[in-house]
Amino acid sequence: GQQVMQIPQYQHVQEGEDFTTYCNSSTTLSNIQWYKQRPGGHPVFLIQLVKSGEVKKQKRLTFQFGEAKKNSSLHITATQTTDVGTYFCAGPYGGATNKLIFGTGTLLAVQP
C-alpha cells in the first residue's frame, strides 16, 4: 500500500543549530502539506506545495517539493525552543483530493 516515510524519526539539536526533515512517498503526489504538532497538542497546518521543484519560505522555515513530486523537505535555520514538536508531511491518499495520508513524523527536540 501507499506509504509516506519521514527521516529522521527523532532529532535533538542545540538551540541555534539547523534542522532538516525529509519526507519520501512511495507514489507521486499532486500536492504536499506540512503540519506541526507541539507536545500534547494537535497538528497545525503550516504550508502546502503543489508545483514540481517548488520552494517556499516562512521566516526561518524553508519547504521544498521534489522535482519528481515524490519527496519533500523542511529545513529550519537557527532553531529556537519554540520549534520543538513533531513535523508531519501529508499528501493525497490514493491520489484523492479528499483524503490525506500522513508521514510518520519527525520529533524535534531543541536544547537551550
Next chain:
Amino acid sequence: NAGVTQTPKFQVLKTGQSMTLQCAQDMNHEYMSWYRQDPGMGLRLIHYSVGAGITDQGEVPNGYNVSRSTTEDFPLRLLSAAPSQTSVYFCASSTQGPSSSYNSPLHFGNGTRLTVT
C-alpha cells in the same frame, strides 16, 4: 469561534464496551474526518465524510462506525472496544469541495486520548 471541538478529552474503557467520540465544527466545513495517532506511525485516516449523509472508509476503518446527519457533527463509534484501539483520536475538518484540485488544509480538534484495558 470554537473551530473543531472534541469530547471527551480522556476516556478509559474496558474491553468490549462501546462508546461514541463526539466531534463538532462551527466553520461550515463540508469535509470532516477522523484520524488515530499512535507512536511512530503518524496519523492514520479512519473514516471521512464529504458532506451530510455521505461517509467513506479510510486506511484503518475496522472496528469503527461513523455517521453524518448534519454538517456540524461527525461522531465516531466504537461498538466493542479492543486494547488495539488504545490511541489518540483526532477529528479534522476542511473546506474541501468536490471540484478541488488539491487537498485542502485540515483544521484539527484537540484530540481524545482513549485507553482500552
